[in-house]
Amino acid sequence: MAAAVAAALALGSAGCGGGGAATGSNGLEKVVFGLAPVAPAGAFQVGIDQGFFKAEGIELELKVVQGGAAVLPGVMSGNPMFATSNAITLLTARDQGIPVKIVSNASADRVPPAKGLYGVVARQGSAIRTTADLKGKTVAINTLRGLGEFTVGEAVKKAGGAPGDVHYVELPFPDMAAALKKGNVDAVWVPEPFLTSLTTDGTGQLAGYTTQESVPGLASYVFTSERTDADVVARMTRALKKTLDYAEGHTDKVQAAATVLSGIPLATLQKSGMESFGTDLHTDTLSAVGNLMQQRGWIKDGAGAVKGLLP
Structure with missing residues (x-):
């Protein structure tokens, strides 16, 4: 940015x-x-x-x-x-x-929330089930100090943590699936169509819609x-x-x-x-x-x- x-x-x-x-x-x-x-x-x-x-x-x-x-x-x-x-x-x-x-x-974002267009996806079977579980984890985002980092940080804060509890790495959206599969990151923040793809092809599981969880x-x-x-x-x-x-x-x-x-x-x-x-x-x-x-x-x-x- x-x-x-x-x-x-x-x-x-x-x-x-x-x-x-x-x-x-x-x-x-x-x-x-x-x-x-x-x-x-x-x-x-x-x-x-x-x-x-x-x-x-x-x-x-x-x-x-x-x-x-x-x-x-x-x-x-x-x-x-x-x-x-x-x-x-x-x-x-x-x-x-x-x-x-x-x-x-x-x-x-709709209020009350419906399905979101942006979400955090962890590897399938991971212990990361909600945004509260992102504390101490590495999350891939497309731009540092952008929408992803802001909403993930605020969602973690609302879950009892702090924005600084999460480590971020910058990756283009198309490269995030491979990074998640290889274990290079613990989770990825993605929009559609990556969100639906990753959560339906066996790669990952939804941890939360962070735009909705941060500032409705x-x-x-x-x-x-x-x-x-x-x-x-x-x-x-x-x-x-x-x-x-x-x-x-x-x-x-x-x-x-x-x-x-x-x-x-x-x-x-x-x-x-x-x-x-x-x-x-x-x-x-x-x-x-x-x-x-x-x-x-x-x-x-x-x-x-x-x-x-x-x-």
């Missing part, structure tokens, strides 16, 4: 990014939207299919990008103009002076640079509201669209959970995360970062 944040900070300081969108021959302004290849991403294709963005004069182009902090430099340079990311990444960026702003909710209702967000043209932001916000309200009532269509964007088989998506949509910014949850990050020394001013992020 550190390298991506540093690159974004340099671009933000240089005054890069922002501005308006180019108008195509069809009279629509082309806006590039970056998203990670995960199940909730299907909601935005559904919004395109329903004509919500076209109604606002926007031709939305979906661009699959790396999640988390990796997308920050692109957004700060204007390509993509908008993207999705998690609260930990955005709070870290804002606390370090990167001028990012939340535009809309993207998706959030934890959300991801659509964000942009604060230099993005205000009219484009307003029109995107209206289109996103219609999109997310529609997606909440049509999760079957979201799953179908997600198979194309993510490559995750529809059968796998139907077995897994689906986050909630809607336009609630989950400000209480965001504030709670900012406070916990400050307590852990990850950011200096949680309340200030939250205030800077919100529209």
